Amino acid sequence: MGRRILVALLIAAASGLWCWYLLHHFTQGGADFQWAMHAAARALSGASPYDTPLEQYPITAALFAIPFVGLKPEVAAGLFFGISSGLLALGLTRHGYTRLLVFLAYPYWAAMLTAQWSPLIMASAFFPILLPATMAKPQVGLPVAATHFSRRGLVACAAWLLLSIALAPRWPWLWFHQLGYYQHFIPLLIFPGQLLILALWRYRTRDSWLLFITAAMPQRWFFDSLILWLIPKSRREILFASVLSWGAGVWRWFHAPSSFREVGLWAVCWIYLPILAVLLARMDPSKSARA
Numbered sequence: 001m002g003r004r005i006l007v008a009l010l011i012a013a014a015s016g017l018w019c020w021y022l023l024h025h026f027t028q029g030g031a032d033f034q035w036a037m038h039a040a041a042r043a044l045s046g047a048s049p050y051d052t053p054l055e056q057y058p059i060t061a062a063l064f065a066i067p068f069v070g071l072k073p074e075v076a077a078g079l080f081f082g083i084s085s086g087l088l089a090l091g092l093t094r095h096g097y098t099r100l101l102v103f104l105a106y107p108y109w110a111a112m113l114t115a116q117w118s119p120l121i122m123a124s125a126f127f128p129i130l131l132p133a134t135m136a137k138p139q140v141g142l143p144v145a146a147t148h149f150s151r152r153g154l155v156a157c158a159a160w161l162l163l164s165i166a167l168a169p170r171w172p173w174l175w176f177h178q179l180g181y182y183q184h185f186i187p188l189l190i191f192p193g194q195l196l197i198l199a200l201w202r203y204r205t206r207d208s209w210l211l212f213i214t215a216a217m218p219q220r221w222f223f224d225s226l227i228l229w230l231i232p233k234s235r236r237e238i239l240f241a242s243v244l245s246w247g248a249g250v251w252r253w254f255h256a257p258s259s260f261r262e263v264g265l266w267a268v269c270w271i272y273l274p275i276l277a278v279l280l281a282r283m284d285p286s287k288s289a290r291a
Contacts, residue, residue: 008090016082023074030073033115036065053181059164059171061136077115084120091126101238106245111223118226128153132160143213184218185264193268244274
């Protein structure tokens with residue numbers, strides 16, 4: 001356990017520092033995490049968190065940002081991403097160190113560039129007490145919550161929801177009206193994303209439902225699909241999916257997408273279909289039993 005903690009701390013420090021450097025170098029401030037900080041600061045002052053259409057996070061996300069209010073945005077975002085990565089590393093090493101190869105996947109690095117929530121949401125699959133993280137970004141968190149729920153996790157989520165209402169009683173209603181501003185794609189609706197229905201061929205396994213539900217959720221960018229790396233378990237599976245995922249990264253490097261539908265097409269081709277191949281090629285469905 002001591003070695004696992006040390007590895008997790010090293011990954012937390014390295015990822016947090018690199019995230020901070022990228023945000024500082026490209027003058028992004030707190031990037032995506034800054035919106036949770038914005039909502040937290042306004043809620044704490046008694047003002048409406050939803051003073052702009054760009055604020056699309058629920059107050060359940062703002063609660064995570066409260067400890068960081070008052071810090072420089074890029075410092076806060078770096079700390080948040082580093083802590084998230086460290087917790088994810090601690091969970092991934094529960095049965096050995098092979099699954100640390102998950103950090104090679106392009107969606108993780110896409111998440112780092114904008115201080116995203118997907119590493120923390122992915123980490124919640126290993127620690128029930130972290131399950132409220134799935135409520136911070138519900139369209140990404142729902143597949144994890146639906147496939148990794150537990151009594152302790154549900155209690156933690158209920159307590160988190162009550163705390164958010166105590167902080168801002170009207171937030172669910174106000175947030176609901178912000179949803180129309182969310183630009184997105186749904187992988188299952190973008191050809192050839194319909195092939196993802198084949199995930200249900202393994203309907204008895206948790207991994208099949210994780211892939212199917214994720215494919216049915218509205219998403220905006222490649223970082224939202226990081227949670228799919230809960231599915232590959234072996235070195236071969238993780239490397240196969242991770243290497244192919246960089247097809248989306250290389251494409252993005254040389255090409256500015258004209259629409260979110262185009263982003264969805266490349267996510268389906270380079271991320272979702274390889275994960276589907278991993279799932280269907282698995283000879284022993286019992287591998288899906290582990291988080």
